Amino acid sequence: MSNPKEIIIEIKDLRKVYKIGTEKVVALNKIDLNIHKGEICCVLGTSGSGKSTLLNMMAGLEKPSRGTIQIKGEAIEKMSEKKLAKFRQKNIGFIFQSYNLMTALTALENVAMPLIFRGTPRNLREKIALKHLAMVGLKDRYKHRPTQMSGGQQQRVGIARAFVGAPEIIFADEPTGNLDTKTSIEIMHIMWKMAREKNQTIVIVTHDPEVALYADKVIHIRDGDIQSIENREEDDVMEKYIKPYEATYVKI
């Protein structure tokens, strides 16, 4: 695809220490990591390994104790709350483990939400949102509310919402954590296809090795340190997982 050398996220000497009472807990010890544009990246680790902390810091939700995180050349740990909010609106999509859809809103309204904050006019944003709902295979359910949908469907709405603003980076925090295996594969498939289509970067945090199978780069993390980084050939993923899946389930 595009230039694989282009670094979009650059993490240097990252450390995070939590103070619990008088005790210090090291969540991340010393992380150095580069993520390239268009990469589908998976941070794999057990609970307590520090993988979620890493994601939160990349998304600017937490400040590191030390070190820098540069996204598109900008040091996000130095940004003010206000600037961060603007930066997130422009560049970042977020997928949650528990979907976090607005229960009062329909699928369409949920997907259109990030566009509302951008000030996109109603007609246009509904058109874009509907297109993204179609991409995740929920075109017919745009009027449904989250409570009327299954977990897999809700997560698909969540994915559509993350992609709707065409952000360059999408962070996914255990996107399949609440789903069964079959649905998980379905979700990963959708995310993979959508990200590839527009050369978007995805960072997925998970403890599920099966999810990691879809990644171009798997970062194994343990007790606050990177143990190993595993790079895969893009075509490998395509041949091994995407094609067989499409052969089995032609339609989502």
Place this chain on the structure above:
Amino acid sequence: MSSIDLALMGIKNLLRRKARTILTVLGVVIGTAAIVVMVSLGLGMNKAFEQQLEEYGSLTMIDIYNNMMYEGMRGDSTGFGDTSTDQVYLDDETINMIESMDHVEFAIGFKRFDSKIYAGKYENYSNVKAVDLSKLALMNIKLSQGVMPSVEGQYEALFGFQVAQNFYDPQSRNPYGNPPQINIFEDKIELLPSSQYYEGRRPRGYILKPTGVTSETDWTYAWDIFMDYETFEKLKADFDRKNKTDDGNGSTGGNSRKPKSNEKVNKYDEMKVSVDNVKNVQEVQDQIKAMGFEAYSLTDALENMKKTSAMIQAILGGIGAVSLFIAAIGITNTMVMSIYERTKEIGVMKVIGAQLKDIKRLFLFEAAMLGFFGGLLGIAFSYGVSFIINSVISGMTGDSGYYGPQILSYIPAWLALLGLGFSTIIGLVAGYYPAVRATKLSALEAIRTE
């Protein structure tokens, strides 16, 4: 985020929590209604004062009398010629002087004559006020019937509306017990320019032609009969000549002597000065006093009444303000509760791209809406309460009341708008703290599952 989307989202949020929204709005309704009704009572009082004063007379009129002290002194002194240096007189020259002052529209003089009028066997002691009819027309005296008298007509006169009620039968044992119904336009009205009592046959009088009757709403001229000054002077001279009644009772005011040729006299007993605006009354009144006359107007009374009612209004408004303050706390409470409830939602919104100002505006808008709708309903409620108060009060005293139905509570449009604006602002102020708090919420805390 566009304002329309923000407004739609805010309203949706409020509707989602109907019970709490309704209860909070109810608090604001009561608060707003308390203030508006309280202030409306104060305004009603003000209005009643003004109405009352207007029935006493016009607020822009100054009444002028001659300084009685001089009169008394002159009565005692033998050589009154030398005291006249300081003496002022109510005559045409004075009228001209006063009319040349700033803000004065016109000045009019009255000379009162105690007289008697007859209708058949009935008689009636009445004041005839001799006046310049062209100026009387300027006074805009309200009439209930007929027209103003003119100089050209033969003995034309304007009657106070009470005059017709004052006839009695002098032959009757109980002359005032059974007032006759006299129609001054139909019956023959005869005037004697003297209040003298006649044994037996009375002299011939002059047939008056009443042209109009003053309105019942204005008691200032209720018992007067207005006639043209010159006409009346001639009529009286004619009468005095025919009857040789130099009884010295032709006029009041103590000036019954025949004037010497160049002596100044009080041509009038009383003058009225019309001022262009209530605000200028005091100034004109002071100038007239400086000339040496006694001058009275209703502005002094009005000032005092206004001061009193302003104080009462402040107290009443204060009582209302307390309830609106409590409503404001209610709004803050509701919004803070709403933040606790929506912590997660706010966090998610932040993560998926909401700006801090969007969140702040959203909360401020919701709080302002609570204030606005509370205010709107509160004002509707106030009009209802005001209507009930007024109809109950006028039901109690209305028709029997001297001044017609009294307004107790009065809500002008500006008060309604002010109440609405005030409640909305209260909502905004009350929502400010929760709004800031919402923006400070940690997105991480908010989205944390489990």
